[in-house]
Amino acid sequence: MREDASAGGEVQNYVDGEWRPASGDDGRDVVDPATRDTVASVTYSTAADIDDAVSAGKAAFETWRSTPVEERIQPLFELKRLLEANQDDIAEALVREHGKTFDEAKGELRRGIENVEVACGIPSMMQAGHLPNAAPGIDETAVRKPLGVFAAVTPFNFPGMIPLWFLPYAVATGNAFVLKPSEKTPVTARLIFELVDEAGFPDGVVQLVNGGADTVNALVEHDGVEGISFVGSTPVAKHVYKTAAAHGKRVQAQGGAKNHIVVAASANLDFAAEQTIGSAFANTGQRCLANPVAVVEDAIYDEFAECVVDIAAGMTLDNGLSEDVDMGPLISGAARDRVKEYVETGVEEGATLLYDGRDADVPAEGSFLGPTVFGDVSPDDTIAREEIFGPVLALVRADDFDHAVEVVNRSEFGNASSLFTDRGADAKRFRHEVEAGNLAVNAGTAAPMAFFHFGGWKDSFFGDLHAQGDDAIRFYTDEAVYIERWPDA
Ligand code: NAD
Secondary structure (H helix, E strand, C coil): CCCCCCCCCEECEEECCEEECCCCCCEEEEECCCCCCEEEEEECCCHHHHHHHHHHHHHHHHHHCCCCHHHHCHHHHHHHHHHHHCHHHHHHHHHHHHCCCHHHHHHHHHHHHHHHHHHCCHHHHCCCCEEEEEECCEEEEEEEEECCEEEEECCCCCCCCHHHHCHHHHHHCCCEEEEECCCCCHHHHHHHHHHHHHHCCCCCCEEECCCCHHHHHHHHHCCCEEEEEEECCHHHHHHHHHHHHHCCCEEEEECCCCCEEEECCCCCHHHHHHHHHHHHHHHHHCCCCCCCEEEEEHHHHHHHHHHHHHHHHCCCECCCCCCCCCECCCCCHHHHHHHHHHHHHHHHCCCEEEECHHHCCCCCCCCCCCCEEEECCCCCCHHHHCCCCCCEEEEEEECCHHHHHHHHHCCCEECEEEEECCCHHHHHHHHHHCCCCEEEECCCCCCCCCCCCECCEECCEECCCCECHHHHHHHCEEEEEEEEECCCC
16 A cells, blocks of 8 residues: 555546546545544546546456456455455544544455455356256356446445445456445545555456546446446435436446334343444444334333433444544534434424433534434334434334334335344244345344345335345346257268
8 A cells, every 4th residue: 555545635546557637627625524624635537537447447358358267366365465454544544534433444344355255256156057968969058257347336434345345246257347436435445446456457457436426427328337336325326227227237226224123022122222222323323224213012112212222321422533432423514414403303293302412422523413312203203214324213112013014114215124032933024024135133233244145125226136245246247058069960
């Protein structure tokens, strides 16, 4: 990694194996949400910059596609080594541009590195099958082939992990790849690309372009891009899905979420409360897998609410680089103000404010907001339905388990859901009946390992093949069937 890699300045594009400035007229500063210090700046890429990156990718693809797979994965082994060796430095820069705690930053990098590890197994995963004598005298073979240049557009909340849901699989399968990270958190991607540069990929195989909505649209509309992976809010996911499809591309678009925890009467309440707090408030509530609504059976509701409030009241807020900090700031002052408006709406709509994070003891300069807990929330209230993306937990009373499942399935989103119970029969019903792509029993966050696919249902996902695991291989390749006959004559 360059010595000044995290030392601010302008975050450049990485195209055709070299760092170059984007040529747009607009851009933004990257601001540390804990201190308000400017840590870097980013200039937005134009359609011409995108064209340069895609053209370099197409040129590199011609050789890369037929490079032996064993050679293609060598730079990934090196990238894993480099990411691990530099994990602390990247995590520190990630905290400075995002605000999360240092442990959370290291944790997300670990989840990203897992994807690099899984993609190193592409020689086995990419095999598609062979059957001798499938028909009289005919042997039949299925093959998976790379397609060209793929792009990924990623959000601000996991700048270290989410790009790695895509990059390793795209290139291991023989494609070229372009990343457009969030303009709010571009420094982490720059650091990862410093390592990509060292890892030994041929020029043009892996590229970084910075920018905002116009840059994304130039990528999504570019004829040379075969497919797009998008992760972000639901309105933009829908837009990217429609536009990419209209331009004849493959697309997987992960959107927003509003996930639920069900706490059944048989659950271990202390454990369920601790996990609920972790799920709702990790990353300051800015997670697509957060469960910010807990649907609690009436019989244990009061006791559970008391446990949750006790834990929330003991949380420490500070700069994510401080020791013993539970929660960092929100990404920006604007995000904090938006979350505060939701708190006001909750009060206006009649929910009971059990713990008010607006009164929390926080450092004055950053965009901090303490953990907030509402009780007796109706499933129809705004704070129970809309994605707040901040540290607000809503407790909903359920008459019984049936009612709880009905409340969960009323959501227009379907990213994740967790159940706390001591009863196998509840768990079985939950697994069969709850409409969400990631489910957990007695775990607060339903996060799949990299060798399983990851994606939501309903308005949390648009497309069919999800990220990670086997779905990633299918997304980045097309299958062909090859039959062969050698008549005796
Ligand atoms: P966002 O939708 O604002 O931005 C995501 C990306 O889209 C960024 O790279 C941004 O530059 C680009 N973008 C923004 N507006 C655009 C537009 N109008 N046209 C084209 N491109 C545009 O999302 P965010 O605020 O960065 O991230 C938070 C959201 O992401 C939340 O809704 C969260 O639930 C979701 N998310 C989902 C998952 C998942 O796996 N489902 C994972 C992480 C985050």
